[in-house]
Amino acid sequence: MEPGSIAERFRDRSILITGSTGFLAKMLVENILRIQPDVSKLYLLVRAPDAAAAKERLLTEVVGKGLFDDLREQQHGASFHSFIKEKVCPLPGDITHQNFVLGNSEILRLSQDVDIIVNGAATTNFMERYIKCVLAIRVFFRPFKIYLWRYFV
Numbered sequence: 626m627e628p629g630s631i632a633e634r635f636r637d638r639s640i641l642i643t644g645s646t647g648f649l650a651k652m653l654v655e656n657i658l659r660i661q662p663d664v665s666k667l668y669l670l671v672r673a674p675d676a677a678a679a680k681e682r683l684l685t686e687v688v689g690k691g692l693f694d695d696l697r698e699q700q701h702g703a704s705f706h707s708f709i710k711e712k713v714c715p716l717p718g719d720i721t722h723q724n725f726v727l728g729n730s731e732i733l734r735l736s737q738d739v740d741i742i743v744n745g746a747a748t749t750n751f752m753e754r755y756i757k758c759v760l761a762i763r764v765f766f767r768p769f770k771i772y773l774w775r776y777f778v
């Protein structure tokens with residue numbers, strides 16, 4: 626598939642992307658905005674307690690990064706922030722929760738508007754998994770431990 630035809634697929638499309646503060650999805654966001662400025666909308670699901678915090682993370686951890694220098698300095702200049710405001714919509718959410726913790730109206734809007742979903746959200750810290758697993762085992766076995774302790778003492 627030609628790169629030009631890939632870019633053409635994104636024209637006038639709305640895309641929901643998770644994990645955009647991470648390594649891979651951040652590059653995807655930059656690539657789409659650079660090669661297809663006529664994308665309709667990028668909805669970025671960002672872990673944050675509210676909309677203001679999600680916007681802050683978008684500005685500092687995604688579009689504020691050096692990766693976006695080309696877009697900022699070469700392609701858009703002074704209009705960079707209005708371009709981002711028009712094209713990118715940060716959504717506070719968490720993929721491990723029902724409906725990503727989004728409200729009903731947001732879910733309805735996404736279901737009507739989104740054409741493509743890209744999931745880049747993932748736990749890539751293997752220690753985190755290990756710690757969660759150890760905690761789960763300890764919580765699960767705690768009653769048995771108490772039972773055995775009573776049995777032997």
Ligand SMILES: NC(=O)c1ccc[n+]([C@@H]2O[C@H](COP(=O)([O-])OP(=O)(O)OC[C@H]3O[C@@H](n4cnc5c(N)ncnc54)[C@H](OP(=O)(O)O)[C@@H]3O)[C@@H](O)[C@H]2O)c1
Pocket residue numbers: 643644645646647648649650670671672718719720721745746747748749750
């Ligand atoms: N990096 C590579 O070279 C590479 C190559 C092949 C495949 N992959 C795969 O691509 C995926 C992403 O990799 P990556 O390197 O971009 O990982 P990463 O830098 O660790 O980014 C993970 C992203 O997922 C988000 N996230 C984690 N848990 C979440 C949750 N519960 N709800 C919403 N967002 C959540 C993180 O948000 P926070 O900022 O809030 O933590 C972050 O934005 C992984 O499945 C990885 O295995 C990566």
